[in-house]
Amino acid sequence: MQLRLHVIVLATLALLVAATPAFPQAEFVASYATPHLFALPTATTTRLFGMGGFVTCIKDVGFGNPAFAGTLQAGQGLARYSVTDFDGGLKMKGAQVSYAQPLQPGRDGWQVTYFNLDSDAGTVSAGGVNAQATYEEQDLAVHYGRRIGDRWVLGMGVSPLFDTETNYNAGPPLPPGSSERLQSDVDFGFRLGGLYEVDELSRLGFVYDHYRENVSWSGTILSAGSAGFTSEEIAIGLSRQVSEQVLAAVEWQQLTTEGVGAKVGDSGFRLGTEVALNETWTARAGWNDGSLSLGAGWVGDGWSAQYAFINDWNDDMVGASLGGSDTHQFEVRRQW
Numbered sequence: 001m002q003l004r005l006h007v008i009v010l011a012t013l014a015l016l017v018a019a020t021p022a023f024p025q026a027e028f029v030a031s032y033a034t035p036h037l038f039a040l041p042t043a044t045t046t047r048l049f050g051m052g053g054f055v056t057c058i059k060d061v062g063f064g065n066p067a068f069a070g071t072l073q074a075g076q077g078l079a080r081y082s083v084t085d086f087d088g089g090l091k092m093k094g095a096q097v098s099y100a101q102p103l104q105p106g107r108d109g110w111q112v113t114y115f116n117l118d119s120d121a122g123t124v125s126a127g128g129v130n131a132q133a134t135y136e137e138q139d140l141a142v143h144y145g146r147r148i149g150d151r152w153v154l155g156m157g158v159s160p161l162f163d164t165e166t167n168y169n170a171g172p173p174l175p176p177g178s179s180e181r182l183q184s185d186v187d188f189g190f191r192l193g194g195l196y197e198v199d200e201l202s203r204l205g206f207v208y209d210h211y212r213e214n215v216s217w218s219g220t221i222l223s224a225g226s227a228g229f230t231s232e233e234i235a236i237g238l239s240r241q242v243s244e245q246v247l248a249a250v251e252w253q254q255l256t257t258e259g260v261g262a263k264v265g266d267s268g269f270r271l272g273t274e275v276a277l278n279e280t281w282t283a284r285a286g287w288n289d290g291s292l293s294l295g296a297g298w299v300g301d302g303w304s305a306q307y308a309f310i311n312d313w314n315d316d317m318v319g320a321s322l323g324g325s326d327t328h329q330f331e332v333r334r335q336w
Contacts, residue, residue: 040115046331050295050308051272052286056205057237066155069145072102072109078333087323090122180219229259
């Protein structure tokens with residue numbers, strides 16, 4: 001699963017004012033990337049979102065680290081729906097389905113994930129410019145993982161389908177009817193994952209994601225054009241089953257995007273814990289680079305249901321333009 005760092009927020013200023021020679025290139029680099037922050041590149045399961053958004057080191061149905069495909073013992077699938085409601089009126093909605101199957105149980109396996117993101121129109125503000133914005137994205141990722149020895153599992157993922165579209169309809173002080181459109185498609189990319197089973201209770205995981213995109217734009221202010229961008233993600237995490245009831249983890253992640261002579265990025269930590277209240281119910285809490293997350297889960301006979309809440313998700317990247325936000329996620333999954 002390629003990590004595409006989509007930074008929705010600064011896009012308005014970048015796109016609507018980029019026609020001026022003095023416009024900083026870093027703003028434009030950040031602008032194209034916004035939707036990816038809420039889509040498949042940073043996606044993980046609802047259970048792990050409730051713990052803080054972990055990707056690398058906790059095994060779950062619908063994993064983000066392709067190495068976990070090499071640990072599969074049985075088939076599994078999930079359906080997830082997420083809504084992020086911003087103060088500025090923008091509402092982003094993401095739907096994800098994943099299916100995984102072992103080839104040789106405990107030795108190798110595969111997973112396929114489809115993600116669709118769209119939004120209701122909402123206000124994006126930057127540098128005194130307001131616009132009504134909408135976002136769309138589609139992703140398809142295929143993961144393969146294989147055990148290498150007793151403790152190591154390695155995996156790789158690719159995304160054969162990736163498509164985004166962003167539209168802005170500007171308000172004052174720009175002329176009435178001003179609009180801009182961005183589209184991007186991936187030229188090349190991959191995701192690598194690794195898992196080291198320290199002992200029966202601890203797992204160390206990592207993910208490296210690299211991809212190149214071609215971004216094109218057109219509208220009433222900007223002349224039509226295109227440019228290439230390169231994005232990378234590095235994430236390292238450690239989880240430990242502290243007791244029979246308590247799981248805890250820490251993870252560090254860095255995202256960077258480079259193009260048109262500029263480079264932008266962000267890095268931060270995730271902390272989280274999960275507590276088994278009984279054989280059926282679990283409670284979770286986490287810290288996702290400054291954002292609080294909470295979650296709960298129910299497990300039945302082969303079925304489970306999950307819920308997560310995130311306050312001001314990706315606020316350091318998009319809060320200045322979109323305002324604060326509340327995110328609610330729901331998930332149903334099946335293992336057989």
